[in-house]
Amino acid sequence: MTSRVITPLAFLLAIAFALAPVLVAAAPYESTMGLIQKIFYYHVPSAMVLFLSAFVCGIASAVFLFGKRPGADRVAVAAGELAVVFGLVVLVTGPIWARKAWGVWWQWDARLTSSLLLWMIFVAYLLVRRFGGPGSEKLGAAMAVFGMANVPFVYVSVNYWRTLHPKTSVVPTLAPEMRLAFWFSVASFLALYLLLLAVRTRLEHQRARVEDLYRAVDF
Amino acid sequence: MMDARTIAGWTAVLVLACSAGAVFAQRQAPPGTDARLSARYELTAHGRAAGVPGVDGLRNTRQGPGQDEFVPASQLPAVEQMPAAPMVIAAYAFVWVALLVYVWSIWRRVLRVERDLADLDRRVSAQQE
Amino acid sequence: MNRFFAVAWVVMRKDIMVEARSREIVYTTLFFGVSCVLVFAFALVREGQPMEDAAAGILWIAIAFAGTLALGRTFERERHTETLRALMLAPSDRPAIYVGKLSGIVALLLGVELVLVPLVGVLFDARFAASLTWLGILLVAGTLGFASVGTLFAAMLVRARSRDVLLPVLLYPITIPVIIAGVRGTGALLQATPDLPMARFWASLLVFFDVVFVTLALWTFEPLMTD
Numbered sequence: 001m002t003s004r005v006i007t008p009l010a011f012l013l014a015i016a017f018a019l020a021p022v023l024v025a026a027a028p029y030e031s032t033m034g035l036i037q038k039i040f041y042y043h044v045p046s047a048m049v050l051f052l053s054a055f056v057c058g059i060a061s062a063v064f065l066f067g068k069r070p071g072a073d074r075v076a077v078a079a080g081e082l083a084v085v086f087g088l089v090v091l092v093t094g095p096i097w098a099r100k101a102w103g104v105w106w107q108w109d110a111r112l113t114s115s116l117l118l119w120m121i122f123v124a125y126l127l128v129r130r131f132g133g134p135g136s137e138k139l140g141a142a143m144a145v146f147g148m149a150n151v152p153f154v155y156v157s158v159n160y161w162r163t164l165h166p167k168t169s170v171v172p173t174l175a176p177e178m179r180l181a182f183w184f185s186v187a188s189f190l191a192l193y194l195l196l197l198a199v200r201t202r203l204e205h206q207r208a209r210v211e212d213l214y215r216a217v218d219f
Numbered sequence: 220m221m222d223a224r225t226i227a228g229w230t231a232v233l234v235l236a237c238s239a240g241a242v243f244a245q246r247q248a249p250p251g252t253d254a255r256l257s258a259r260y261e262l263t264a265h266g267r268a269a270g271v272p273g274v275d276g277l278r279n280t281r282q283g284p285g286q287d288e289f290v291p292a293s294q295l296p297a298v299e300q301m302p303a304a305p306m307v308i309a310a311y312a313f314v315w316v317a318l319l320v321y322v323w324s325i326w327r328r329v330l331r332v333e334r335d336l337a338d339l340d341r342r343v344s345a346q347q348e
Numbered sequence: 349m350n351r352f353f354a355v356a357w358v359v360m361r362k363d364i365m366v367e368a369r370s371r372e373i374v375y376t377t378l379f380f381g382v383s384c385v386l387v388f389a390f391a392l393v394r395e396g397q398p399m400e401d402a403a404a405g406i407l408w409i410a411i412a413f414a415g416t417l418a419l420g421r422t423f424e425r426e427r428h429t430e431t432l433r434a435l436m437l438a439p440s441d442r443p444a445i446y447v448g449k450l451s452g453i454v455a456l457l458l459g460v461e462l463v464l465v466p467l468v469g470v471l472f473d474a475r476f477a478a479s480l481t482w483l484g485i486l487l488v489a490g491t492l493g494f495a496s497v498g499t500l501f502a503a504m505l506v507r508a509r510s511r512d513v514l515l516p517v518l519l520y521p522i523t524i525p526v527i528i529a530g531v532r533g534t535g536a537l538l539q540a541t542p543d544l545p546m547a548r549f550w551a552s553l554l555v556f557f558d559v560v561f562v563t564l565a566l567w568t569f570e571p572l573m574t575d
Contacts, residue, residue: 017315017318021311035303035304035307036303036306036307038307039306039307039310039311042310042311042314043310046314065568065571065572066567066571068571085317085318085321088317089313089314089317089318092310092313092317093310093313093314096306096309096310096313097306097310099306100303100306117521117524120521121521121522124517124518124521127514127517128508128514128517128518131509131510131513131514132508132509132510132514133508133509133510134507134509135507135508136508138504138571138572139501139504139505139508139514139518139572142500142501142504142568142572143501143518143522145564145568146497146522146561146564147521147522149560149561149564150521150522150524150525153525153553153556153557153560154524154525156525156553157524157525157528157529157532157553158528160532160549192318196321196322196325199325199329200325202329203325203328203329203332206329206332206333206336207332209336210332210335210336210339213336213339213340213343214339216343217339217342217343217346224443224563224566224567227559227562227563227566228563228567231559231560231563
């Protein structure tokens with residue numbers, strides 16, 4: 001029933017994702033970095049989705065913890081998993097860009113390090129959910145809430161430690177054609193994220209239903 | 220009588236406000252009042268590698284805050300002439316493969332849960348008869 | 349309010365008394381901390397000369413590792429004798445129990461640090477004595493921050509499977525700011541001329557961290573420990 005909505009949406013998204021590289025290829029070359037700058041069109045939107053997903057997971061976990069709503073926990077699981085997936089994209093595309101632009105794969109820079117740590121918090125979240133045994137939803141929820149509260153601390157501490165990454169102010173200075181490709185990518189990533197979040201949350205709902213039915217049936 | 224958590228909460232708000240004030244004051248302070256902190260702030264503000272300790276040896280294509288200096292590709296040092304195309308293609312391919320693998324894994328999990336659900340539904344209705 | 353602190357005090361006194369009689373956690377944690385420092389000494393001292401700036405890092409790594417051990421062991425003891433459940437059944441504020449456990453662990457860790465600091469100072473030629481006040485502030489604030497998150501997670505993990513592995517997995521990513529602030533702050537104090545503004549910045553970050561995370565833990569302890 002829901003698949004009737006999801007299938008066309010997924011189809012549209014596939015087209016959007018196929019179109020994004022075309023727009024990216026059509027966008028002009030950045031004057032100092034050249035071709036390698038084009039990684040930016042996938043790297044920055046995934047980073048946005050990573051942070052968005054982290055906050056969705058943290059807030060949903062807080063709602064679950066204080067409001068005792070099992071539905072919120074399902075959203076939190078979905079968001080936690082998606083944060084790990086998009087975080088992986090950020091952490092792989094970033095070093096590829098850095099290798100060409102900075103000459104090294106990795107730098108202990110504020111943004112790199114804080115993204116890595118945020119990603120690790122959500123990997124830990126998934127590990128707890130997977131291996132924590134009974135009661136691990138609450139453990140995971142606490143991890144997500146604490147992880148979200150930790151983001152500013154990680155950022156400030158690492159920022160005073162080192163800073164190298166191009167600033168966020170790069171985005172408004174983009175040439176118009178670049179801007180089109182960039183915001184198109186952002187929109188596709190965001191839509192993809194919302195779609196995956198919905199599908200993944202629904203999967204969690206169905207799992208809960210299976211559990212309930214197992215209890216209802218006596219074998 | 221106030222709850223300990225309420226008191227702690229208000230303390231947190233107070234400390235937040237104080238530190239926001241402190242950070243603001245730090246930024247407003249004329250350079251030289253706190254040489255080291257303001258020097259770090261300058262670095263952060265420019266976000267460039269130019270003087271960051273420990274990364275002096277880094278070959279950075281962007282010098283200074285502007286993006287306007289044009290350096291012809293042929294005049295760049297050798298390391299800059301590393302072919303960029305394979306790396307861009309690798310990055311895009313990775314994103315595509317990663318997302319497809321994830322979608323496939325969700326797909327499989329959904330199929331399995333739906334199979335279980337159908338199976339259980341059948342059992343429940345059989346039991347009720 | 350008085351009752352709150354009375355409960356916290358009783359819980360802390362209980363923990364310290366149990367510990368004073370068995371001395372199990374103090375001795376094992378201390379020994380583990382010292383072994384950590386020695387392992388780092390073997391890795392980082394070359395040709396009789398310690399690596400520059402190594403002392404601050406080693407001190408804080410030893411504190412973090414020993415702290416994880418102490419946290420795990422404290423709650424393992426509660427689990428073994430089923431006393432945590434008894435504590436939770438007591439008609440008292442849950443947050444008060446948290447504060448009591450937290451104070452016990454902070455006291456224990458500060459005791460361990462009293463041995464570790466001179467040891468690192470001697471082995472790595474670090475002049476801790478030059479600015480003892482700021483070092484004290486950094487140590488107390490850092491230990492409190494580390495233990496505030498650690499106590500909550502260790503208490504939650506009592507009922508979880510594979511708790512020994514999960515405690516560091518959960519604790520280290522969250523307490524990274526504490527480690528960075530502690531190491532950088534202590535490092536600033538150990539320079540030829542102690543860099544007090546820098547130490548002050550990191551100490552205030554630590555205090556800020558403490559306030560936010562103790563508050564968060566007080567709020568989450570109740571829903572987390574209720575079935």
